[in-house]
Amino acid sequence: MQQRHRVVVIGAGFGGLAVARGLRDERIEIVVVDANNFHTFQPLLYQVATAGLGGDEIAYAVRGIFRRQRNVTFRMARVTAIDIATRTVELSAGPPLAYDTLIVAAGAVSNSFGTPGVDDHAFTLKSLEDSVALRNHVLGTFEAVAADPTTASGSALSVVVCGGGPTGVELAGGLMELFDHVLAKDFPRIDIGTARVVLVEAADRLLATFAPKSGARAERTLTRRGVEVITGAGVHSVDATSVLLTDGRRIEAGTVVWTAGVRANPLAAMLGMPLGRGQRIVVGPDLAVPGHPEVFAIGDIAVDADTPLPQVAQPAIQGGRHVAAQIVRRLDGRATEPFRYHDKGSVATIGRHDAVAELSNGFRLSGTLGWLAWLGLHILYLMGFRNRVNVVVNWTWNYFTYDRAARLLTEADVDPGPGDEAE
Numbered sequence: 001m002q003q004r005h006r007v008v009v010i011g012a013g014f015g016g017l018a019v020a021r022g023l024r025d026e027r028i029e030i031v032v033v034d035a036n037n038f039h040t041f042q043p044l045l046y047q048v049a050t051a052g053l054g055g056d057e058i059a060y061a062v063r064g065i066f067r068r069q070r071n072v073t074f075r076m077a078r079v080t081a082i083d084i085a086t087r088t089v090e091l092s093a094g095p096p097l098a099y100d101t102l103i104v105a106a107g108a109v110s111n112s113f114g115t116p117g118v119d120d121h122a123f124t125l126k127s128l129e130d131s132v133a134l135r136n137h138v139l140g141t142f143e144a145v146a147a148d149p150t151t152a153s154g155s156a157l158s159v160v161v162c163g164g165g166p167t168g169v170e171l172a173g174g175l176m177e178l179f180d181h182v183l184a185k186d187f188p189r190i191d192i193g194t195a196r197v198v199l200v201e202a203a204d205r206l207l208a209t210f211a212p213k214s215g216a217r218a219e220r221t222l223t224r225r226g227v228e229v230i231t232g233a234g235v236h237s238v239d240a241t242s243v244l245l246t247d248g249r250r251i252e253a254g255t256v257v258w259t260a261g262v263r264a265n266p267l268a269a270m271l272g273m274p275l276g277r278g279q280r281i282v283v284g285p286d287l288a289v290p291g292h293p294e295v296f297a298i299g300d301i302a303v304d305a306d307t308p309l310p311q312v313a314q315p316a317i318q319g320g321r322h323v324a325a326q327i328v329r330r331l332d333g334r335a336t337e338p339f340r341y342h343d344k345g346s347v348a349t350i351g352r353h354d355a356v357a358e359l360s361n362g363f364r365l366s367g368t369l370g371w372l373a374w375l376g377l378h379i380l381y382l383m384g385f386r387n388r389v390n391v392v393v394n395w396t397w398n399y400f401t402y403d404r405a406a407r408l409l410t411e412a413d414v415d416p417g418p419g420d421e422a423e
């Protein structure tokens, strides 16, 4: 019997899932490989970091996603090498995987741009582990100061968020709410005024990829809610207790979060091809790697040099669907078609009751309407019915009570911070 065509998909993110689902009716064998056995809904990582949601509410088991799709199998393993000549992928666990078609959809990682001290002392917000580590550190610092106020400096509770894009804005707004509405009540003996949230952006405004009006609105709303917004000054360096800005100012803080940039997952280099902007895999118009029609790259890890797309969910999802269709065309002996991206717009929440949503036709929503649009979209795209129900219940509870359920901390959760050695 002739062996089925085997498609190996690296990454169960937005792009990888879209490819596998797009091939659901085909007589093809699909193997999805991911280092984790779950898909992470990254747009809500900041909610986990600020104790609004639990980690399991924004993640979904890959095996559960494909339970009814019989042509998919899953391998939980880290990809350690790709051999384009022999068409094999080496894995951290189990035998290598041979492929007929390879989809590289391993996403992006944080990029410190070589800023001194960032890799050693700053938290990042790219994965579920990152968001849980940040939440535990913030809550753990409050517990440490409550246990012994004399050991903590006045700035131990302060957080500096580096990067005023959507992630930085959402995180700063979420942290301020956590401090003012939850931790202020949980820790009545702590002067919550010493817990500053400072948002630093090198450009002269927030939300650079949105209209100037939206950036200005975000700055006004955050400032009104108590976030200290600094624009026009970059981060020069970070050490264990402070951030030094390029204008010479130093901000003391017990927690520093870096959301100022991403680059392609280092896995991109495994193809042995020249890389493009942000170390991304350069793809042709149909999203295949030049000279290798059997290898496609999609989402955050890929770039079409002529039409670079933003590293957000929609290019990954649409790219995944496109690649699924191209695989079918190739197997039918037809030529592949170029990918056309349909920009649906962008949305960023600034906190309770406030968000900015910009649609591709120029229509703009802000305030409560923008916030409702943000809520609806996130619930719609969240994976799994149980997660959607849990998130709606949790958000409704948080909304009316100003409470946050996801703030349990065990002894083992309290980490001294990035780069610091545990005793």
Ligand SMILES: Cc1cc2nc3c(=O)[nH]c(=O)nc-3n(C[C@H](O)[C@H](O)[C@H](O)COP(=O)(O)OP(=O)(O)OC[C@H]3O[C@@H](n4cnc5c(N)ncnc54)[C@H](O)[C@@H]3O)c2cc1C
Binding pocket: 010, 011, 012, 013, 014, 015, 016, 033, 034, 035, 036, 038, 039, 040, 041, 042, 043, 044, 045, 046, 077, 078, 079, 080, 105, 106, 107, 108, 125, 126, 127, 166, 167, 265, 267, 298, 299, 300, 301, 311, 312, 313, 314, 316, 347
């Ligand atoms: C904090 C945050 C907030 C965001 N907010 C928004 C938003 O509001 N709206 C929006 O549109 N976009 C948002 N984004 C961006 C969006 O999440 C990404 O653009 C999108 O996830 C990219 O999809 P992808 O399929 O390319 O990669 P990802 O979704 O990142 O998936 C990559 C997968 O590859 C796996 N992987 C990585 N390396 C390996 C390896 N070596 N071996 C095996 N598996 C591996 C990972 O575990 C992961 O599951 C946000 C991102 C972050 C970090």
